[in-house]
Amino acid sequence: MLEIIKRIFPASWALYVARLLYVWKCRLTYVFCRGPLSPFNLRPLAEQQHKFMVDQFVESIDTDAIRTLASKYTGGLPCSIRCRQQGSFNVCFILDFPGDIARIVRLPIEPAVYNVWDKVCSEVYMCVTIQIFLFLEYTHTVGFWHRLIRPILHRQETFTPQSATNHRLGLKVVGAISMRRNELQIDGYRAPRSISTTTNEFFRERYQLLQYMWKMPSQELSREEAERDEFALHALSLEETQNISRLKTDPSGDSFYMAHPDLRVDNIIVDDELRIRGIIDWEFSVTVPRYAFLPPSWLTGHDTGSIISRVDLSSEFMSVLSSKKHKSHSHSQLAQDWSFQDDLRLPMTYILLDPSDLVFIFYRYIYPRLYKKPRNEIVPLFFQPPDSKDLRAGLERRLNASKRYTQYLKDHNLIDDNEEPELQQIHQWTVETQKKLEQLNKWSDESKGKLARLDRERAMQCEQGEQM
Secondary structure (H helix, E strand, C coil), rough: HHHHHHHHHHCCCHHHHHHHHHHHHHHHHHHHCCCCCCCCHHCCCCHHHHHHHHHHHHHHHHHHHHHHHHCCCCCCCCCCCCCEECCCEEEEEEEEEECCEEEEEEEECCHHCCCHHHHHHHHHHHHCCCCCCCCCCCCCCCCCCHHHHHHHHHHCCCCHHHHECCCEECCCCHHHHHHHHHHHEEEEEEEEEEECCCHHHHHHHHHHHHHCCCCCCCCCHHHHHEEEEEHHHHCCCCHHHHHHEEEEEEEEEEEEEEECCCCCHCCCCCCCCCCEEEEEECCCCEEEHHHCCCCCHHHCCCCCCCCCCCCCEEEEEHHHHCCCCCHCCCHHHHHHCCCCCCCCHHHHHHHCHHHHHHHHHHHHHHHHCCCCCHHHHHHHHHHHCCCHHHHHHHHHHHHHHHHCCCHHHHHHHCCCCCCCCCHHHHHHHHHHHHHHHHHHHHHHHHHHHHHHHHHHHHHHHHHHHCCC
């Protein structure tokens, strides 16, 4: 088996030595560092660097070894590679065998995955223990929402802290290798991995990831952008988040549930009649506490996939879910948990589950609930009071780190100034739209002031008329 693996990834001895030294350096850093490195000292991989490493890795794969490996586990039958499909984290080879037999060899892309073996063990556990493809029986009488509720409830497999590990495969609670943590680890994040056993531990770990991700240096970071990010982070401080959104522990004993990390419509297989036939892409699935088990963001209108307004489908979905409360305890509990009387809990938890959505979700759904004035008036003033000295110091550290990082990219020709024309148009349109929205908000505030003044003057005139 070792010889097959060596053939799949041929490389010179110099590459192996360089890789060994890199791993050794990382391990020494992990051993002697008491906590994660400061995000200000990191140099995230530029897009060009990441693409080059991924392409180099994929092209180094020995296709003869792929065929040998597939043949070995298919009775020694000969095979041919039909095609190669590549995603963000894996490359798949689809192979054809005699008798209309097809097999897939799936390999993690090493430059895109921090710990390949942990990821493989996690996926094997998912395949062995959980039915990934949920093939539902044919039925004419139910609608799409009725069918969607079934796989969601199917995913409510409860995990207790005692069941966090599997003695044969090792890691079992796959939330410990989430997608965002993996991305940070690729860029140098080295915090010790821990498995949350309580709701408070889970949210604290997610908040640490949120803070770390948004304090890393970025290319050409402006002061306005840095203030925008820091303001949102401060508003979502862990204590403030728990107080406002009433995030709390689970009275039933901190049970955890398996949650799909990306339950978009692209990952739901349906037939021509919109009958759900399967749900795919369980990679980086996570176990979350009860209060973080949420409906898909596209269903509630919090999807960040587009800057246009979303249609809120939650009312229709909740109506169907409510009609099924009597069917089981799971239906009843889900209907209760997803009632969201306090609609701040929903966007705040979405941010903690995926920190990359911070700016979009905070300023679109949370900021208007907390502040009446537009953000271009509130945010700059937030950093000016004397008691904001620490906030200003942190802001300057991030700006200086981003300047050093930008200069590093320039010195190594890693800044791509030739954006695609479509991206340039989208960026320009976004900037112009933001300016118009701010103008409309300002006009709206001025109009409200004028209307209030006219109402007061009209009331005074009426009083004077009555007195006369």
